[in-house]
Amino acid sequence: MTTRAGRTLHGGKVAYAILILAVLVSAFPFYWTIVAASRSNADLAQVPPSLLPGPNLIRNIEAVMEEADIGTALVNSLIVSGSITVGTVLCCTLAGFAFAKLRFRGRGALLAVTVGTMMIPPQLGVIPLFMVIAELSWVNQLQSVILPGLVSAFGVFFMRQFLVQALPDELIEAARVDGASTARIFWSIVVPIARPGMAVLGLLTFMAAWNDFFWPIVALSSQNPTVQVALRQLGGGYVHDQSVIMAGTLLGTLPVLLVFGLLGRQIVGGIMQGAVKG
Amino acid sequence: MTQGAGPAGRCPPGGALPLVPTHRPTDLPKGRTVTLTAPAGTAAPPTPPPDEAARPSAARRVWATVSPYAYIAPFFTLFAAFGLFPLVYTAFVSLYRVELQTPGDMEWRGLGNYTALFADEFFWTSLRNTFTIGVLSTVPQLVMALGLAHLLNYKLRGRTFFRTAMLLPYATSVAAATLVFAQLFGHDFGLVNYVLGLVGIGPVDWQTGTVASQVAVSTIVVWRWTGYNALIYLAGMQSIPSELYEAAEMDGASRWRQFLHVTLPGLRPTIVFTVVVSTIGATQLFGEPLLYEGSVSGGISHQYQTLGLYMYEQGWGFFHLGRAAAIAWVMFLLIVVLVGANALFARRRSRKEAGR
Numbered sequence: 001m002t003t004r005a006g007r008t009l010h011g012g013k014v015a016y017a018i019l020i021l022a023v024l025v026s027a028f029p030f031y032w033t034i035v036a037a038s039r040s041n042a043d044l045a046q047v048p049p050s051l052l053p054g055p056n057l058i059r060n061i062e063a064v065m066e067e068a069d070i071g072t073a074l075v076n077s078l079i080v081s082g083s084i085t086v087g088t089v090l091c092c093t094l095a096g097f098a099f100a101k102l103r104f105r106g107r108g109a110l111l112a113v114t115v116g117t118m119m120i121p122p123q124l125g126v127i128p129l130f131m132v133i134a135e136l137s138w139v140n141q142l143q144s145v146i147l148p149g150l151v152s153a154f155g156v157f158f159m160r161q162f163l164v165q166a167l168p169d170e171l172i173e174a175a176r177v178d179g180a181s182t183a184r185i186f187w188s189i190v191v192p193i194a195r196p197g198m199a200v201l202g203l204l205t206f207m208a209a210w211n212d213f214f215w216p217i218v219a220l221s222s223q224n225p226t227v228q229v230a231l232r233q234l235g236g237g238y239v240h241d242q243s244v245i246m247a248g249t250l251l252g253t254l255p256v257l258l259v260f261g262l263l264g265r266q267i268v269g270g271i272m273q274g275a276v277k278g
Numbered sequence: 279m280t281q282g283a284g285p286a287g288r289c290p291p292g293g294a295l296p297l298v299p300t301h302r303p304t305d306l307p308k309g310r311t312v313t314l315t316a317p318a319g320t321a322a323p324p325t326p327p328p329d330e331a332a333r334p335s336a337a338r339r340v341w342a343t344v345s346p347y348a349y350i351a352p353f354f355t356l357f358a359a360f361g362l363f364p365l366v367y368t369a370f371v372s373l374y375r376v377e378l379q380t381p382g383d384m385e386w387r388g389l390g391n392y393t394a395l396f397a398d399e400f401f402w403t404s405l406r407n408t409f410t411i412g413v414l415s416t417v418p419q420l421v422m423a424l425g426l427a428h429l430l431n432y433k434l435r436g437r438t439f440f441r442t443a444m445l446l447p448y449a450t451s452v453a454a455a456t457l458v459f460a461q462l463f464g465h466d467f468g469l470v471n472y473v474l475g476l477v478g479i480g481p482v483d484w485q486t487g488t489v490a491s492q493v494a495v496s497t498i499v500v501w502r503w504t505g506y507n508a509l510i511y512l513a514g515m516q517s518i519p520s521e522l523y524e525a526a527e528m529d530g531a532s533r534w535r536q537f538l539h540v541t542l543p544g545l546r547p548t549i550v551f552t553v554v555v556s557t558i559g560a561t562q563l564f565g566e567p568l569l570y571e572g573s574v575s576g577g578i579s580h581q582y583q584t585l586g587l588y589m590y591e592q593g594w595g596f597f598h599l600g601r602a603a604a605i606a607w608v609m610f611l612l613i614v615v616l617v618g619a620n621a622l623f624a625r626r627r628s629r630k631e632a633g634r
Contacts, residue, residue, distance in 0.1 A: 090352075182345045211452065234457065235456070
């Protein structure tokens with residue numbers, strides 16, 4: 001009796017046991033962050049180690065605010081990730097729509113170039129990029145992280161795939177017959193239909209932008225850090241109090257965890273959907 | 279921009295998500311989710327011209343041919359400036375002497391950056407480390423992901439919970455994860471050594487030991503990406519038609535044999551996809567080795583310095599941007615070779631299978 005998703009599991013207890021173990025392993029580092037962030041450095045240098053949260057969370061947070069300017073970092077990360085998300089979703093929806101539903105010369109070639117570069121890590125272009133922003137005197141300014149962050153070949157491909165399926169050609173034709181311009185069609189037909197795809201792309205983009213590491217540590221410094229730049233500074237060996245470092249880690253992770261907690265189901269859906277569609 | 283870290287280029291979902299498991303095994307009927315591959319032409323059927331009755335003005339017709347470009351212009355402008363140009367220009371920069379403090383002054387060096395690179399023993403160390411850490415992180419990660427996906431595919435209570443919880447590490451940044459793990463792997467007071475001590479092992483030197491430190495760095499990668507890959511595999515498993523399992527069952531195939539002969543072949547495109555993405559991620563591994571102890575050299579004797587970190591050290595530690603560009607270009611070629619080899623291997627396998 002095998003049906004696909006509904007295959008009943010003999011030895012179900014073993015399966016649950018393994019899955020629960022996997023969940024524990026996934027979650028433990030988070031728990032440990034809370035434990036370590038709420039204790040003192042001396043507590044962490046004890047054998048056996050303490051496995052329960054302590055009373056020092058507020059003190060450690062105050063310390064890390066002072067030593068690594070996590071406050072500024074959080075605001076900067078919010079600005080950077082927010083702008084990148086809005087900009088990327090907009091650019092990718094526009095381009096995705098054109099690639100999915102409009103006919104124009106060079107469409108195939110341009111799409112192939114876009115998809116082709118998805119495989120090439122942008123990390124490899126960091127050096128010329130740095131020379132450009134140095135030339136523009138953008139080092140240490142947020143736009144040096146925001147503008148390159150808007151380029152998402154993946155996003156274009158994702159929105160194209162979404163719209164090819166979700167947007168019926170007849171709808172566009174009907175609107176054309178009624179004399180609607182392409183711009184009009186985009187705002188009143190394409191965008192409403194594309195919304196679920198835009199939401200998923202937005203979520204993934206926000207998390208990626210928040211967590212992005214290499215380019216921000218090259219383009220920014222501790223004078224004007226994002227969260228990841230501040231964490232790099234914390235881990236750079238100049239703060240020695242482990243519990244303070246962990247307080248910084250906790251603060252820097254909390255916003256993404258919040259997004260994940262609220263919308264985790266959609267993120268899971270987006271990743272699985274993306275995998276099958278690809 | 280740049281670097282989603284581990285497996286997944288940058289738009290982590292970036293390069294990562296749904297690239298293209300292009301070929302589906304021909305011996306399988308297509309799953310109900312039709313695979314849309316990228317190549318040109320397959321897009322939408324041509325839109326018929328608007329109704330003759332509502333004949334548009336000449337100006338409007340011109341606009342109709344031009345306007346599609348307006349839609350792709352924002353993306354391609356940014357793409358050309360911040361995506362394509364830097365990539366190509368890297369090769370150019372790698373032929374010059376360029377210093378970090380004066381990036382405007384470029385002095386022709388020919389292949390000098392490359393010969394200097396190949397003469398540097400730390401280049402070879404980091405190349406070797408990239409390879410071993412790549413294997414240590416990718417193989418366990420994908421094998422465990424496959425197993426977990428198999429379990430997640432059963433009918434389960436609280437399956438949304440399991441799926442979401444397993445993706446939790448993916449939501450953390452490289453920096454945060456590494457700082458936490460660096461502490462867990464601490465020599466004197468780390469939790470890992472404490473637990474190992476309870477069973478009479480250790481203390482292991484997770485910092486200066488070559489193998490131990492590489493295992494520790496790989497663990498961070500495995501932790502962050504196993505759940506993500508499990509979901510990708512799960513999605514692939516769900517598009518395998520149930521009739522194939524029924525037929526196998528009818529033939530008396532055990533569950534294990536079903537896994538081997540139905541699940542694995544059905545997943546092949548997905549597996550190829552995850553291997554490629556993880557390989558690309560492993561080749562440019564950077565944040566984990568940098569923050570594990572916070573130094574650009576990747577340990578006292580460079581024991582876990584990767585190519586990505588070596589590039590950063592040359593460029594932003596020693597200010598040699600030209601040299602760093604040469605390393606970037608070597609990494610690019612490495613990726614091309616590895617991905618090519620992968621594609622070749624996958625094609626050979628499926629042809630062999632088809633010939634049977």
